[in-house]
Amino acid sequence: ELQSQYIHHPYIAEILKMIEPKRTLKTDKIKVLVTGASGFIGSHLGKRLKKEGYYVVGADWKSPEFMQPNEFCHEFLRIDLRVMKNCLQACEGIDWVFNLAADMGGMGFIQSNHSRIGYNNTMISLNMLEAARHHNIKRYFYSSSACVYPLHAQDDSENTIGLKESDAWPAQPQDIYGLEKLYGEELAMKYAEEFPQMQMRIARFHGIYGEQGTWKGGREKVPAAFCRKAAAAESVFEIWGDGEQKRSFCYIDDCVEGVIRIMKSDYDKPLNLGSEEMISMNDFAKLVMEIAGRNLPLKHIEGPEGVRGRNSDNSLIEEVLGWKPSIPLAIGIEKTYQWIKEQIKAEKQTGVNTSVYSESTVVVTEASDINA
Ligand code: NAD
Ligand code: GKE
Secondary structure (H helix, E strand, O other), X not given: OHHHHHHOOHHHHHHHHOOOOOOOOOXXXXXXXXXXXXXXXXXHHHHHHHHOOOEEEEEEOOOOOOOOHHHHOOEEEEOOXXXXXXXXXXXXXXXXXXXXXXXXXXXXXXXXXXXXXXXXHHHHHHHHHHHHHHOOOOEEEEEEEHHHOOHHHHOOOOOOOOEOHHHHOOOOOOHHHHXXXXXXXXXXXXXXXXXXXXXEEEEEEOOEEOOOOOOOOOOOOHHHHHHHHHHHOOOOEEEEOOOOOEEEOEEHHHHHHHHHHHHHOOOOOEEEEOOOOEEEHHHHHHHHHHHHOOOOOEEEEOXXXXXXXXXXXXXXXXXXXOOOOOOOHHHHHHHHHHHHXXXXXXXXXXXXXXXXXXXXXXXXXXOOXXXX
């Protein structure tokens, strides 16, 4: 009774009238929507799902930078998912949703753009959930983050303990970015509780890296930044902070495998999706330089540092799925390095001054552009 009242909610009915023509998908395949499909994880996930025989609709407000849309989806919608009408359009005729869209980046972005991230990501999360409920989506994946974990559990680089899923509450998440993810998780679980036809799956990603991800411009995370510096730096290798801060990094193939396994499982609470192979930024810089055949002196400079120590505890994912990420950092980062080196080489050939790639930039604070 409650459900049908909501389904015929006049607000939604009015918006639905604006969507013309209605999309009908004539296929026997399972129809999946990947949001944030032009992004790093979304494009790799879409590609794999397409290969596995799913009918993939990709949605993003940007065109993909490193792949053609037909590599990762059958149909590409270039839409702003902060807008309810667009979320309703995207969810129409879909069986499963993978919601990966978010305004995001590494430390050079998320610590200088809290209001923009707060507005954009909250709008995406709320509207996507409600649109999915309206269209009776059977299964919904929400991409959360290690940034949901409390700061006090990550303030010691000497004694970093792996973060367990149960550590998220009582909460003190990192930045507005992490707070929104934690709220997004809770709201997603409430939707599944109150509307059980929509099954919820949630992963907390820890430092996902690999080829075809952002590697310059300020939004890149440290794996891509270090590969870029190892390829482009001439005299010193710059590191934000003292380099003793620690992280673990998970290669994209493990991430995609994990997302699909989580989606197919019957576990409906958040699961860590990350590696347990923790490393300090100083050691990470040396590892990347070794792969690149470089031996530059490290130069520690001021920059946004985030938490002191973060690692994933994979006991729960192993118990629930009988699987956990296993690709060693040295293997994944070598592939990532080769790809970034090629990008730089290609730019150099077109006359771009690539010497600037020895430094990382911080993205200046920008207002959320509602008409973007
Ligand atoms: P990404 O930035 O490469 O991809 C996100 C995509 O979302 C982008 O292509 C972007 O254009 C799109 N997007 C943003 N706002 C949009 C809007 N209003 N409408 C439509 N599309 C919009 O990031 P990613 O690394 O692929 O991350 C995917 C998801 O995983 C995100 O939700 C992110 O918060 C989460 N996550 C990633 C990591 C990581 O290490 N990469 C870690 C934790 C969580
Ligand atoms: N990006 C970047 N670029 N980081 C650098 C650099 C550099 O050139 N030099 C040193 N670092 C240091 C940062 O100061 C930070 O201490 C560490 O590397 C990792 O930075 P990061 O990869 O940008 O981001 P974080 O791991 O701190 O945080 C990210 O965590 C994810 C979840 O695991 C977030 O930004 C989100 O992208 C995400 O939720």
